Amino acid sequence: MPPARHDRHSVIACALRLLDEVGLPDLSMRRLSTELDVQPSALYWHFPNKQALLAGVADRILEAVPEPDSSAAPADVAHAIRDALLTYRDGAEVVMSSYALRLGAARAQRALAASLAPVSPVQEDAARTPLADAVFEFILGHATLLQQRMHAQSIGAVEADAEDPAALATEVFESGIRAMTGLRAVRPPA
Amino acid sequence: MPPARHDRHSVIACALRLLDEVGLPDLSMRRLSTELDVQPSALYWHFPNKQALLAGVADRILEAVPEPDSSAAPADVAHAIRDALLTYRDGAEVVMSSYALRLGAARAQRALAASLAPVSPVQEDAARTPLADAVFEFILGHATLLQQRMHAQSIGAVEADAEDPAALATEVFESGIRAMTGLRAVRPPA
């Protein structure tokens, strides 16, 4: 039987599926290689190291975020990013570790910056701004903590909140986003 | 020669020092045990697992944050928390992983909530509020990303920003904190 054949795309797809099934702590190169019916060392033909593979996974997770659009409401863009991060187990932590290397999040960041920029139709593709970066950092921190908490609860490591934890988290998210983007919902005076 | 003698306090102190020297990825139970001149298994008499040890480290990192004080300005409290996280290498990530388990951050959270609460001197010790939680999540996300970026740069994994990265990060932090706490600087009308 010839060895299995793969490319970067199929490896990333498998890694994303495995991430969602077992979580980031159990997503090892060895486990992934078993899933792909391949020796661990085979993965290093496709990626220089695990970090690079995770950057590819992060990219895929954020592909669900709409293209930059200066007419989009900042709060909607923020929600789209949060939803994308929460779609896969530990998705936020994966994106966070890759974002530190400035990988995988460029599109999401530009989408935020565009929605937050003072509206001027000429420059559709706004550069990063301090506030847009801050909003993105808030979303990443929030979603990462939420997912870690969800895992801790499933393990029983922490007692569940009295109220629905997802609902509580959403309330926290809303109040943060409202504070950070609320002012920009109204076009600033010229 | 009799084996070395330790308690939780001294183990945590050594772990914090080692964290600052080598960073979180290299802070292993085995390396810490070597530093303490003890077998790895000895650590498990003091702590049930690595996570519990890190929660102790997180606690220590946040001890630098002042007691809750409703007369403190929210922005000052936010800065005190950020400074505490940035004092030790990878401090933010350690606190983040413990905060998911609701460990180690209670005091910092109460300090934030107190400063953000509508001022009413009777209830000095404000409970958590959605906005206070959001601000704390922003600070953790921001500081974690900054420290990871600093490490990536020292490794050369990412090209340094043209301008001073610490100054850029501070500007991002300021604009986030201003947006989230600025409105509360003025007492809301009754």
Next chain:
DNA sequence: ACCTGAACACCGTTCAAGT
């Protein structure tokens, strides 16, 4: 009370060699 010694079940990564 606090630690040793030995083991179990894992990791990420490298590199020569195969096809």
Next chain:
DNA sequence: ACCTGAACACCGTTCAAGT
């Protein structure tokens, strides 16, 4: 181009046993 096979240098954790 893509993978195997074998190795290197590590992990966290458990548990009987020592003092």
